[in-house]
Amino acid sequence: MQLFRASIAHFPKPTMQFTDDIAIFKDGGLLIDGKEIIDIGPFKEIAERFPAAKVTDLAGKWILPGLIDSHLHYPQTQSIAHYGEQLLSWLENYTFPTEMQFADSEHAHTVATVFLNQLMRNGTTTGFVFTTVHKACCQALFSAASDIDMAIVAGKVCMDRNCPSELSDSAETAQADSAQLIETWHNKGRNRYALTPRFAPTSTPAQLAALGELAKQYSDVFIQTHLSENLDEIAWVKRLFPSADGYLDVYDTYNLVRERAVFGHGIHLTPNEWARLGESGATVAFCPTSNLFLGSGLFDMTAARANKVHVAMATDVGAGTTFNMFKTYGDAYKVSQLQNAPISPLEGFYLMTQGAAVAHGLDHEIGNLNPGSTADFIVVEPRFDELTQLRIKEDAEFDDVFFALSMLGDDRAIDQTWISGICRHRKEKSE
Structure with missing residues (x-):
């Protein structure tokens, strides 16, 4: 001892x-x-x-x-800190070209090691991680984390439209690959799997439905995606899903809004969406550094509290420009200060430790x-x-x-x- x-x-x-x-x-x-x-x-x-x-x-x-980082992208470790874009152009000009490189499994293993080293160097011991569309990319991360017995929640990104052909799968392959990864990695050692549609605009209704079927079949897997980060993005979702009652309803239609669902950003939510998140037990990952860097907007912590929505702190590397969770809270403080409702240091500490663990149903193991x-x-x-x-x-x-x-x-x-x-x-x- x-x-x-x-x-x-x-x-x-x-x-x-x-x-x-x-x-x-x-x-x-x-x-x-x-x-x-x-x-x-x-x-x-x-x-x-x-x-x-x-x-x-x-x-x-x-x-x-x-510390627990509740939303970040390991392939973007090498594309961090590029100048001058907002969300949709950021994806097109930096994210997608970088992610194409992860078809090479050796490259994926190399970056996975660097990524985990950066987490540990900054005191983060658990991450909720987006990989790429390549199954081997996801396997590389789980394998590297398993070697050091590190708790990682991760998933293969699923996209079957509005993305480069090199990064596109289909409803059928997304479902099959995700199911195989769940069987191989979920609850094996300290690994957990997260169904990971990148965001609504890059998935067809058929793909979201296929992932929703897996969410029903595997009720204890996580779900992670993006929600209401950028006004142009929200308008795009409305055009792509005209029958949906807002952005969150797109996911809700396909059984993707529930406990253990983690939605990155949630900046421009309607009152009905806040209420639905609160009653569902889902979590919003607050990514202040990324939100400021991409000019996306200011997260409304007051609305989250009023609706009893689980909130967890996150870096969102690589649109986030630091792996350091302390500095991430520093930006959260500035975002909340701008709204005359500053987040106290102790609340900030809670959102990256026990509060995040409670939100994710993992407080029996981590966060304290x-x-x-x-x-x-x-x-x-x-x-x-x-x-x-x-x-x-x-x-x-x-x-x-x-x-x-x-x-x-x-x-x-x-x-x-x-x-x-x-x-x-x-x-x-x-x-």
Whole structure:
């Protein structure tokens, strides 16, 4: 057994009372045994209960749950940070050309390794990931994640219209390939599968219906797609599906709006769509960095709260320009500040840990440091350079530490990333 001594913060249960329900131990102990968290609390008490445990002293650092990124695209790791486009032209000029390269399985494996390394370097231990239309691309990611026992939710992108022929499948092949990937990977180790139509404009009604059949057949798989990101996109959906009562209704018609459905963006939703999301138990992935970068709009957190919609934080790499979830919250704060309803640091922390895990029905395993959860956690060094040493006091409260790092931090603040009880990333001292 290993006992880590540090300051510790996490949310042990679902909540909307972030100040009251966060658990903070300034001199804390986290005890793990193999892949599992065994105990958490004041260091002195745990050390007395488990005197034989090997102690690692992390004085001056914080232990937090591994972070959850609820929407991102691993093939776009190499197309991140291109200038000057909005959503639809971004897809045409950057995304689709990049994704064509993933017909090469060796290339897919290479990028998958880089992608997972970037997640771990930034403290992310679980990702909800879009691959490409190529089945081998999806397999490459699951295989690389399995090698390090990392929790990944991913799926083969499905598109059968309004995309290059090299990236097009069909209703039949999308269904067959997705079913085979589910049988091979879903609930195997820590892998979960997500049915992944890219978005309504690139799927025919027949393809959405075929994926909806799989959603009924495999009730515990995830669903991930995009929703109401861009005004031109919404107008396009209306032309393509004239009988639908709005964008969300397109997915609802085909049994794709339910618990474990994760909709990226949701910026321009109608009151009826907000209400439907709330009653369905679906999740909206809030991607502030991407929304700002593509000029898509400002997410309405107030409406999400009012309709009791699950919200989870996400980078949306590669339209998102960082893998760092702290910085992603920093942009979420700015988006909400523009609407005179700032998201507090503790709520931001919740949306990338326990709140995301609750939304996805995974809080028995990830998102917290509860006994029985998997030992996915990060060690944060808040005072990692001259500026943060000046700004962040040694005895600063957690909300101030988190907020300061959301503005001033980067991957240098992540000292260690532990996945399934093994340290998979450790910052080099020279950094």
